[in-house]
Amino acid sequence: MADETKKRVFSGVQPTGKVTLGNYLGAIRNWTPLQESFDCLFCVVDLHSLTVRQVPAELRKNTLDLTALYIACGIDPSQSILFIQSHVHEHAELAWILDTVAYVGELNRMTQFKDKARRHADNINMGLMNYPVLMASDILLYQAEYIPVGKDQVQHVELARDIAVRFNSRYSDTFVVPQCMLSKTGSSIKSLQEPTAKMSKSDPDDNAVISLTDDPDAVRRKLRRAVTDSDTDAHCVRHDAAKPGISNLLNVYSLCSGVSVADAEKQFEGKGYGVFKEAVADAVVSVLQPIQAEQKRLLADKGYLERVLKEGAERASAIAQRTLSKVYRKVGLVPKIR
Numbered sequence: 001m002a003d004e005t006k007k008r009v010f011s012g013v014q015p016t017g018k019v020t021l022g023n024y025l026g027a028i029r030n031w032t033p034l035q036e037s038f039d040c041l042f043c044v045v046d047l048h049s050l051t052v053r054q055v056p057a058e059l060r061k062n063t064l065d066l067t068a069l070y071i072a073c074g075i076d077p078s079q080s081i082l083f084i085q086s087h088v089h090e091h092a093e094l095a096w097i098l099d100t101v102a103y104v105g106e107l108n109r110m111t112q113f114k115d116k117a118r119r120h121a122d123n124i125n126m127g128l129m130n131y132p133v134l135m136a137s138d139i140l141l142y143q144a145e146y147i148p149v150g151k152d153q154v155q156h157v158e159l160a161r162d163i164a165v166r167f168n169s170r171y172s173d174t175f176v177v178p179q180c181m182l183s184k185t186g187s188s189i190k191s192l193q194e195p196t197a198k199m200s201k202s203d204p205d206d207n208a209v210i211s212l213t214d215d216p217d218a219v220r221r222k223l224r225r226a227v228t229d230s231d232t233d234a235h236c237v238r239h240d241a242a243k244p245g246i247s248n249l250l251n252v253y254s255l256c257s258g259v260s261v262a263d264a265e266k267q268f269e270g271k272g273y274g275v276f277k278e279a280v281a282d283a284v285v286s287v288l289q290p291i292q293a294e295q296k297r298l299l300a301d302k303g304y305l306e307r308v309l310k311e312g313a314e315r316a317s318a319i320a321q322r323t324l325s326k327v328y329r330k331v332g333l334v335p336k337i338r
């Protein structure tokens with residue numbers, strides 16, 4: 001059961017595209033230790049995914065794959081609440097109320113909205129614009145205090161804060177005002193092809209991204225092709241702002257092997273990029289293999305996944321219902337007779 005004395009943490013990942021090594025090292029992996037000290041909810045945000053066109057059968061498959069991946073990465077469903085967003089109908093309902101508190105102007109200014117509107121110019125649907133309100137709803141429903149997210153989501157969490165503060169001052173104290181929890185390590189794994197840009201799920205260049213489901217051959221091929229730097233001391237493995245490609249690979253190596261960047265620089269002194277890239281590949285493969293094996297095992301055990309999701313939805317609903325009925329009362333809706 002939810003422990004009322006612990007502070008609450010909420011985070012979510014969309015079941016779209018492939019979860020990348022960057023998502024894992026920068027986010028999901030850092031969530032597992034939080035489970036001890038916080039009351040954690042981890043959500044597969046399928047409703048958010050509908051804001052860009054999906055193939056229904058693929059969305060369904062990705063949702064279950066991501067659920068299994070969460071567990072394979074160390075989310076413990078007996079400790080944390082692991083659930084699918086659409087299984088708890090209060091998310092969409094609270095989003096409607098929050099829509100009446102959020103302003104068109106502030107949503108129109110969201111960087112990610114502007115960016116996605118540019119990339120999906122043929123499908124600038126209302127959901128795309130409302131996306132951050134649904135996210136605020138995810139967070140505020142559970143009175144979550146800390147939101148572990150990447151830098152690209154900070155603006156959305158700030159909007160959730162603004163909405164919470166505005167609602168609280170208009171209708172009296174109702175929501176905990178959430179804050180971002182930015183991870184210190186690995187939050188900036190970069191593209192293998194363009195090492196000044198983030199390694200992003202939605203990158204159309206497959207060679208730029210290592211996905212958590214890539215097999216060892218794919219990992220090796222992508223790392224061999226990774227862009228490196230041709231500076232004056234080419235082939236020197238050094239972490240340096242002037243060498244973004246090698247610096248990124250050093251970060252990946254360090255996070256996957258546990259060897260510090262400084263020690264790795266010494267380890268590869270005079271060895272050249274080729275040898276270094278093979279070692280990075282070995283380290284990445286050794287991190288991915290156990291996760292992939294566990295995900296596969298879980299996906300084969302449908303009964304187990306169904307039990308996890310059923311229980312997760314029940315535990316999440318219990319909290320969500322309490323918040324939503326409080327909100328309905330505060331805004332002046334007549335309570336339903338039961």
Ligand code: TRP
Nearest residue numbers: 010011012013014045135138153
């Ligand atoms: N927008 C987030 C992302 O794409 C996913 C998300 C949805 C989320 N709801 C959330 C993250 C609530 C944290 C809290 O990364």
